[in-house]
Amino acid sequence: xxxxxxxxxxxxxxxxxxxxxxxxxxxxxxxxxxxxxxxxxxxxxxxxxxxxxxxxxxxxxxxxxxxxxxxxxxxxxxxxxxxxxxxxxxxxxx
Numbered sequence: 001x002x003x004x005x006x007x008x009x010x011x012x013x014x015x016x017x018x019x020x021x022x023x024x025x026x027x028x029x030x031x032x033x034x035x036x037x038x039x040x041x042x043x044x045x046x047x048x049x050x051x052x053x054x055x056x057x058x059x060x061x062x063x064x065x066x067x068x069x070x071x072x073x074x075x076x077x078x079x080x081x082x083x084x085x086x087x088x089x090x091x092x093x094x
Contacts, residue, residue: 055069
């Protein structure tokens with residue numbers, strides 16, 4: 001997810017290609033981007049906003065947020081693992 005200036009898209013595409021990251025989904029938050037070079041898509045991330053970095057958001061295939069956390073701790077990592085295990089047992093997919 002990228003929220004930089006639209007003018008930086010060529011640099012981002014170059015970085016993606018140079019580092020062979022083309023199989024990942026790349027999303028730009030700017031309204032000026034719809035689809036560029038089939039590598040970068042426009043996304044709405046209003047539900048994922050936060051001021052802290054790092055941030056973790058677990059999203060299922062339907063787009064529902066299943067877990068959200070700001071910062072890092074061993075306890076939160078354990079909690080995330082437990083949530084993933086529980087969801088997998090319920091048959092959820094990501």
